[in-house]
Amino acid sequence: MGKTHSFIAHDKSHPLTAQIYTELNALRKEMERAGYVPDTRFVGRAVSQQEKEDFLSHHSEKLALAFALISLDKDSPILMRQNLRMCRDCHTTLALISKLRRRKIIVRDAKRYHHVRTANVPVMHFGDILYFFFLFFLQVCVTQ
Numbered sequence: 001m002g003k004t005h006s007f008i009a010h011d012k013s014h015p016l017t018a019q020i021y022t023e024l025n026a027l028r029k030e031m032e033r034a035g036y037v038p039d040t041r042f043v044g045r046a047v048s049q050q051e052k053e054d055f056l057s058h059h060s061e062k063l064a065l066a067f068a069l070i071s072l073d074k075d076s077p078i079l080m081r082q083n084l085r086m087c088r089d090c091h092t093t094l095a096l097i098s099k100l101r102r103r104k105i106i107v108r109d110a111k112r113y114h115h116v117r118t119a120n121v122p123v124m125h126f127g128d129i130l131y132f133f134f135l136f137f138l139q140v141c142v143t144q
């Protein structure tokens with residue numbers, strides 16, 4: 001395993017911050033061309049639509065994704081671990097980018113890690129189980 005990088009929402013402490021935010025903007029344009037509309041329904045703050053979208057677009061998962069895309073080999077799967085539940089918009093973003101960029105993205109959070117462990121499917125690798133579960137889960141989010 002390589003080095004682990006941690007991100008919090010709106011993080012600007014990483015040495016590659018400028019590149020990360022540039023990549024985020026590029027990703028957003030790419031996604032919008034593919035029909036993406038930011039899901040701001042759960043941004044519970046009385047601010048403008050633009051502010052809500054900016055707020056959403058700087059969630060830690062997206063920062064981590066942008067960082068992974070600019071720093072990992074094209075064929076490497078992107079592994080993320082998070083300590084909070086991912087919001088719907090981040091699910092949509094990861095699913096769409098995984099598809100558009102043909103990248104395998106694996107996210108592990110405390111809840112799903114637990115589910116997968118108790119699923120007891122010994123034939124597949126742990127990562128593959130997570131990946132399929134994740135894809136299924138994302139599929140559900142995307143088609144809603």
Ligand SMILES: [Zn+2]
Nearest residue numbers: 059087089090
């Ligand atoms: Zn989010």
